[in-house]
Amino acid sequence: MTDQHDVTQKSIRIKIRGLTKAFGKKVVLNGLDLDVHEGESLVVIGGSGTGKSVLLKCVLGLLKPDSGSIQINGQEIVGLNGNTMENVRRKFGMLFQYAALFDSLTIWENVAFGLMQAHGMPKDEAYKIAIEKLSQVGLGERFATKNPAELSSGMKKRVGLARAIATSPDTLFFDEPTTGLDPVMGDVIDRLIVQSVQELGATGLTITHDMDSAKRISDRIAMLYDGKIAWVGPTADIETTDNPYVHQFINGLLEGPIKISLTNSDRAAV
C-alpha cells in the first residue's frame, strides 16, 4: 500500500510493533503496529476511550506497555530507565490536552522550563527564547509574568505549544490540540501547529477526534479501533477510502462495524 511506498523514501522516526497494553482485564491496545516517518505529520483518529491517549503515553514512556516494541530513531525505548529515557525525551515536545502548565510558575518560566532544567541554559538567555516562542504563538511580552490561572484555555494551549517547541525538539506530540476550543481558536492552534512543525522540520504525532483539525494538520491519518490501527493512509484518501470503519467514523454514522458499547463490561469481554 501507500505505506510501503513511503518507507522506501523516508526513514522511520517512530516504529511501533505489537504494542499491547491492558488495565486489569480491559485490553486497550492489542498488538498495534504503526510507523511515523521522518518529517511527516501523522494524526491518529479514533473514538473516545479507544486508547489514543494510552498510545501516546506509551510512546512518551509515561506508561509501560505490557508487550511490544517502540523504536525512536531505531532505539528501543520500551524498558528504558531514568536517565536514558530522559535523553530520548530531550528531543521531544509535547502539548497536553489541557496544556498542563505548571501553575506554581509564571508563563515565561513555563515556556523556559525545558531550556533551564533539562538543557541547563542560563536564566536571561532562556527568558529571551521564551519571549520569542511566546510571540511565535501570538502572545506578547506582557503575558510573560502572568500566572497560568489568569489565562483562558485557548491561551493556555498556546503557551503549552510555546513550551513544547521551546527546546527545538525534533519530534512533537499533540494530545487533542483543539478539543474544547471554539472553531476559530481551534483553527488558530492548527495553523500554529503546522507552522511550528514546518519551522522546526520536526516529525509530528497528533491524536484527536476532531476530523476537521485532523485534515488540516496531517500528511497521513491513521484510525485506531479495537486496540489496532484499522486504517492508515494519506490525508487525501480518507474521503474516498472504502474502509468501513473510516467511513462510519468520519461520517458519524450509527450503522457500521464500530460498536459503541454502553457498558464497560462489554469492552472487557471483547
Next chain:
Amino acid sequence: MPFLQPLGHLILSFFEIVGRLSIFASKAVSHCFRPPFYPRLILKQMIEVGYYSLPVVGLTAIFTGMVLALQSYTGFARFSAESAIPNVVIVSITRELGPVLAGLMVAGRVGAAMAAEIGTMRVTEQIDALYTLATNPFKYLIAPRVIAGVLTLPVLVLVADTIGVFGGYLVSIHKLGFNPATYLKNTIDFMEYLDVVSGLVKAAAFGFIITLMGCYHGFNSKGGAQGVGSATTNAVVSASILILTFNYIITELFFSR
C-alpha cells in the same frame, strides 16, 4: 471458612501497600543524594515547612507547657512535691510533647498541602509534563520536600521545646508562686542532653514521615478532585499514625535499658 478470605485479602493488600511505600521511599531517598540538586526549591520548601509553621507550633507548645505545669501541680501538691514541676515540664516537653505535637501539627498543615499540590499536579497531567520536559519529578518535586522536612523539623522542635518550657515557666511563676530564679535553675539542672537529642532525632524522623506521606499520596492520586481530596486525608491520617508509632519505637531505642 469464609471469614478467612477477607482476612487474607486484607493482609495481602497491607503487604502490597508496605511494598509500594518502601519502593517509593527508597527512590525518594536515593534522589536526595544524586545530582542535579535544586537548592532554591529546598529553601522554598524549608520556608514553607518551617517558617510558616512557627505560629501553629508555637501556640501549641506554649499552651501545652502551661497546662503541663498546672496539671502536675494539682497532682504533686498532694505529696508536697511541687518542686518537681520544672523537672516534669522539661523532660516531657523535650522527650515527647515537643516533637510529637509539632509533628502532628505540621502533618496537618504541611502534609495535607503537599498531598493536595502534588495530587493536583498529577490529575492535571503536570507530572507527566515534567517527565516530557526531561525532568524527573522525584528530583524536582519530592527530594526538595523530603530534604526540607528532615532538616527543618528539628529546628522547629527546638523552638517548640523552648516555647513549651517557657509556657510552664509562665504558669509556675505567675499562678503557682514559684521563684523565677529557682525555677530556671532547676530547669537547667534537670535538662538532659540525651532528652533533647532524642527529641531532635524524632523530629527528623517525623519530618521524613510527613513529607514522604504527603508526596506519596499526592503522587499516586487519581481521578480528579475527589482523588486529590482523599489523597490529602490519607496523607494526614497515615502520617499521624506513623508519627505516633515511630515515636514509641524511637523512645524504646533511646531509653529502654
